[in-house]
Amino acid sequence: MNTQGVEVGGSGGTEEWGMQPAHPSFAAHFTDPMYNDPADEWAPFGSDEAADVLAEWEERRDALTSSTRLRDMYDSEKDWQESVSEIGTSPLDTDDEATWVVARAFTLLRLTGQIDDEGKAVALRGLDRLLQETDNAREYVQQKRDLESWRNPTE
Numbered sequence: 554m555n556t557q558g559v560e561v562g563g564s565g566g567t568e569e570w571g572m573q574p575a576h577p578s579f580a581a582h583f584t585d586p587m588y589n590d591p592a593d594e595w596a597p598f599g600s601d602e603a604a605d606v607l608a609e610w611e612e613r614r615d616a617l618t619s620s621t622r623l624r625d626m627y628d629s630e631k632d633w634q635e636s637v638s639e640i641g642t643s644p645l646d647t648d649d650e651a652t653w654v655v656a657r658a659f660t661l662l663r664l665t666g667q668i669d670d671e672g673k674a675v676a677l678r679g680l681d682r683l684l685q686e687t688d689n690a691r692e693y694v695q696q697k698r699d700l701e702s703w704r705n706p707t708e
Contacts, residue, residue, distance in 0.1 A: 557598060560577030564695060569670070570571065570637065572589060572591060572607065572611075572663075573611050573614070573664075574626060575588070575663045575664075576662075576663060576664060576665055576666030577666065578667070578706050579662050579663045579664075579666050582699065582702075582703060583662070583663075583699050585695050585699070587599070587692055587695070588659075588663075591604055593692065594692050595683075595687065595692035596664075596692055597655070597656070597659035597663075598656075598659065598660075600652060602652050602653060602656055603652070603655070603656035603659070603660075604662065606653070606656040606657055606660050607656070607659075607660045607663070610626070610660050610661075610664055611664070614664055617661065617664050617665050618665065619665060619666075619667055621661060621667075621670065622669040622672055622675075623654075623658055623661055623668060623669060623671065623672025623675060623676070624669075624671070624672065626657045626660070626661060627657075635677055636650050636653060636654055637650075637654070639686075640654060640675070640678055640679055640682055640686075641678075641681075641682045649682055649683075649686065650679075651678075651679035651680070651682035651683050651686075652679075652683070654675055654676060654678075654679040655658075655676055655679040655680055655696070656681065658672055658673070658675070658676030658679070658700075659676075659696070661702070666705075666706060667705045667707075668703070668705070673700065673703070676700060677697065677700060680693055680696055680697040680700065681697070684697065701706060
């Protein structure tokens, strides 16, 4: 469970989890409280899937650099390609690959303060799918707006 009483990792254990501090560039741009809310299902780190992704990469934070691409967060090139091609292919109201892509994208941003152009485009496509699934949930509208306006610090 995280510090708000939300289970992380699906193990049923009682381990508490709190998000590590965000990269300063992420914190300066992504200012809506949902970016630090692990309990809101539609927040970037609120779903079980997204919380798992963030927790995994927080443990492996030293493996991420300022040049890590979103595709590098997948086990293989094949996994990346399948993930991208499967966005929006599942029926509405079922888990879609968009959830995983968006979770990885915001994790990369939160931990490194950057995202590659290809990764950003794929994440925006994933957010479009999530907006469709949720009838334009406020959280996804905000995430899309914030991601569209994001510029890497070196740009």
